[in-house]
Amino acid sequence: MSLSRRDFARRSAYTGAGLALVGSAGVLSTAPGALAAEATEEGVAGTAGHGGSSLGYGPLIADPKGILALPEGFRYKIITRTGETKLESGESTPSNHDGTATFEGSRGATLLVNNHELSGPRSKWPHPVPLTEGLVYDPAASGGCTVVEVSKHGDHVTEWVGIAGTSTNCAGGRTPWGTWLTCEETEDKAGQNGMTKDHGYVFEVDPHDRKANRGPKPIKALGRYAHEAVVVDPKSGHLYLTEDASKPNGLLYRWVPPKGFQHGRGKLATLADDAGELQAPKCYDSGGNFVDDLSRATKIGTVYGVDWEPVPDRDAKSVPVRKQFADGQITRARKLEGMWWADGGAYIVSSYAREESPVQHDGQVWFYDPKRRTLTLKVLLGVNPDPSKDGAFDGPDNITVSPYGGLVIAEDGEGIQHLFGATEDGRTYPIARNDLNIGSAEEPEFSEFTGVVFSPDGSTLYANIQVPGIMLAITGPWRRQR
16 A cells, blocks of 8 residues: 555654654764764764763774774784685685675574675686586676685684676675575676676575575566665565666665565575566655655655555566656665665665765665655765865765664775764764775775674674775674764
8 A cells, every 4th residue: 555645744744753763773974074963072983082981982093904994902804805715616715895694603603695796707807706516697707605604713714605607796685584685786688798698686595505506596576677785574575675876876676575475595586587566666755745866855864755666677678677767756866775674674875976866965874664664864974075084984885783783884985995883873983994005105095895794693793895805804892882
């Protein structure tokens, strides 16, 4: 049943600002560079307070090894590094680490499924995902994901291929039944960029059962487009997916399963290509006005009602999915990136907006509440005037909800790159800075952070530096941020 504009306007009048407080992360903002929020002096990123109530963990200390700057008392360990660590097969860890999830392994071990965002033909990359027998979708493609097993005390690491022959595996999502959905961020069809099969799909990878990954099959019911991330509503069985595309801007999608379908390991791959319904959002404000692009929101706590429109041709046989809608039919957003399911809904990132959007910004995080059918703006970053200077944050990408409160966000902006936190009361703080300069002294360049996720017990924060491809385990005196 659709939520009418009149119903949404009436509900907004009754509930008011209460709709802006969905989820434990509360109404979040960022400082410096935040819009529509004012931080206290103590709340400025990196500023310590007094009496044990300081925000964050203190200033970042430059790494003498030139890898990762962390607060005092924190440390990191390199888990995998392209060109140095090896798979079980003896081949190099593939490059371009991206989306990651953690799972409980046997005997206290942690399993991590790690995407490798490698596009185009294999000859393009020195370290593509190896074409492991039985695990290959398209032998011409260079991407895929690996499974990394870290022993209980972190003193032994094993890595093997989970899927190969896929392309541009960017983000993805963990399922409630303990598997990983890896997403291709491409629209290449057979015959394009050397590919022998169509790409732009979602695939399921089981970190616990290697045999289950043999004969990989795309989940065509979820559509073919430039996928980013996916989350699963464990109550309704709906899946929400993001698209990172422009000209026109991409879409948030909802997949509604067919009646009677029961989720479980490997069940998605058994669906017919047209099973269920793939839908795109149509948003409107409390006055009933249609909202064409999420970038129009310029105030923390903005709430939009959401209706869902069916996608005409989810496999995009002749027209990309996002181009199948006329102006006024659906709501778009620029660079829809990471997602995380928590607090009964989905946290959704729009990384930045430039001239292709109605209003420019350097990052948004929205919360979709499926019960209320609303999108609430939680984080809004103003345009960073000088990304080469440390202090401001821009370009949020992968996110996770922290067991210590609020969000932890991986930065994929310009200039300096951080992992940073956002607290429940609307303040931000740095957690790490990428000190690995892959440019030159005269023109420094720092790769994005990806795959930010906590271990199942919450003691370790894992994150990747995408280029050249480094997985890091960060430990230290974690505490709840008040």
